[in-house]
Amino acid sequence: MTTNTPIAAKEERQERLDRGIKVRTEGLYALTSWREMSYLLAPRALLIFGLLFLPLLMDPYWQRVVCVAAVYALLALSFDFLAEYVGLVCLGGAFFIGCGGYISGLLNHHLGWSPFITIPIATIAGAMVSTLILLPCLRLRGVYFAIVSFMFPMLTVNIIVALNVFGGTEGISALATLPNIWFDQYIVIAVLIIALFVMRRLVNEDIGLIFRSIKDNDQAVRASGISITLYKIKAVFIAALMGCFGGAYMSHQYGWVGISLFAMDFSILPIAATVMGGGGTLVGPVLGALLLTPLSEALRGFGQLRVVLYCLILMGFIVYKPEGMMNYLQRKYHQFEHWRKV
C-alpha cells in the first residue's frame, strides 16, 4: 500500500544515539575515564592551541590579518552574547570600535600616554560612553533596537566630519604603536581566549541566567522585582568592553585613528560570522569571524564584490543551515550515527 513512500522503500535507516556520557540534561556530564575526559577536552584544547600557534604559521602579511580577524572575533562574540543571551540585537559594533579607538587615540595624541595605559582606559571608558549613549534606547526591543544601534556609528561619523573635531576626515595619525608584530598578535589572541572563557562562564552564572531570562521573557523578570534596564545596562557594558578593546587595540596597531573605525563592516561582519558559526554557541561566532575575515581578505581584489560574498554566505546559511556551523558540529560530535538494516 505504501510501497512508494521513501521510508518503506529504504532497507536501512539511520540511527542516532546520544553518547553515553552526555546526560540528558544539558551541560551535565558524567566522566569516568581519561578517554571520556579527553573527549570533552580535545575540542577545547584544539581551539586554544590552534589560536596560539596560528601566528607562527603565517607570513607577515597574513599576521596582520590574524590581528584584524581576532578583533572581528571579539565583536562577533559580543554580538552573539547580546543577541542570543540578552535579546538585544545590537548592530552597533562599529560604534564600540570607534569609541574605543578614538578615546585611545586622543589620550595618546594629546597626553602622550603609552598604549599600555591608553588601551585599558579606552576599553573601560569607551564601554561606559557606549552604554551611556545606548541607555535611552534600551527599552526598545527587537528590530527597533537594531535600527537605532545601527544609526549611531553613522551619526558619529557625520558629527566628526561636520564639526571637524578629532582630526575630521583626516583622523589622528602618528600614534604610538605596539612593540612588535608578535606582541600585536598575542595580546589580541590572549584577550580573545580570555573573553571567550569568561563569557562561557558568565552565561551560566546567576547574572547570566538573569540575562537569559530577560531574553526569554522580560515582563516576567519585572514581575520578579528586578529592574530589566539595570541588567540590560550591565549586559551592554560587558559587550561594549570587548568592542572597545578591539577599537583601542586597532588604533595602536595601525598608529592611526579615523572615521573608518566607524565603518559598517564592523557592524555587519559579526552578524555574518554569528549566522555562519551558530548563534548562541559563543565559540561559533568566533570561529565564523576567524574564517570570514581571511576569506574577505583573500578576495580583496574583487573590491566591493566582497560585500556580495558576505550576503551570499549569510543567505546560504540562513536558508540551508540556519542553526549554523557550531550547533551542527556539536550535535554530530555528541551523537553516534550508524546505519541499521530494517
Next chain:
Amino acid sequence: MSMGEEALIRVQNLSKSFGGVKATNDVSFEIKRGEILGVIGPNGSGKTTLVNLITGFVKPDAGNVYFGNKKITGLDPAKIADLGIVRTFQIVRPYHSLPAYKNLIVPLNSPRIKRTKGGKSGDRDAVAIDILEEIGFERDAFVPYKIASTLPLGYLKRLELARCLALKPEVILCDEVFSGLSASEIMSMVPVIERLQMEGITILMIEHRLRELFRLVNRVVVLTFGEKLMEGTPEEVVSNQKVREAYLGVETEELEEEEEEEEEEEC
C-alpha cells in the same frame, strides 16, 4: 481560618480605558490581610486588567491603589514586586530555555531576597528545588531539572506560582492558575493554595472554574464590563440575581418572557 479585618490592599475608584473600551471603570474594593479574595466575571470584564493595574504593568487613567498606607499607583512593576505584591500570568511566561529550577534563580537574585538574606547568596539551587517540591514538582522524577519548554502546562502553572513564592511575597495575585488544567490537576493545586493562605500570604484569585474557586475563597468580587457588580461571600454571590444574569446567564425562557413583558409595556 484566622484573618484580620485590616485592608492590606485598597483599590480606590480605579479606571482604565483602551481606546473607547472602558476596561476598568471606577472599581473600588479591598483585599484584607490573610484572606483569599476571588475575582470573577465574564470574558472581557476587566479581571486581568485589574491585576495589571495593581501590579503596575498598566498605568491607570484615574484612581489609586494603596498597599497598607503606601500609595503604589503607577509605580514600576519591579518596584511593586519588590514591595511584596507579586503576580502570576494568565498565559504562562516561563524562561523556556532554562531548566525549571533555574527559573527561580531570577526571583532569588532579586533585591527583595538579597535584602532579607543580608547580601549572602547561600545555596540558591537548593532553595529553588525545595520551593519547587513544595509546589508539587516531584524531585525523584528529575522534573525540576527539565528545560522549561519541555514541561506540560500543569507544571508551568505551578512554576508561575513557584516563581512568586521565591520572592517571599505578602500578596499573590493569581491570574487563572487553574485554566487549562485537568480536574485532577486542579484537585492537587487546591491544597497548595490553601497552604499558602495558612502561611499567611494574602491571595487574590481570578478564576473561571467557579466550583473550585468557591471552595477556596473567603469573599468574591464580581466584575462585568469593567465595573464592579457586587462583592460578598460565595453564598451571597451565587444567590444574587444580578450575578446570575451577568455571569451565569439567565434561562432563555426567562429572557423571552422579559422581552415579551417589555414589548407589552412599550405598547
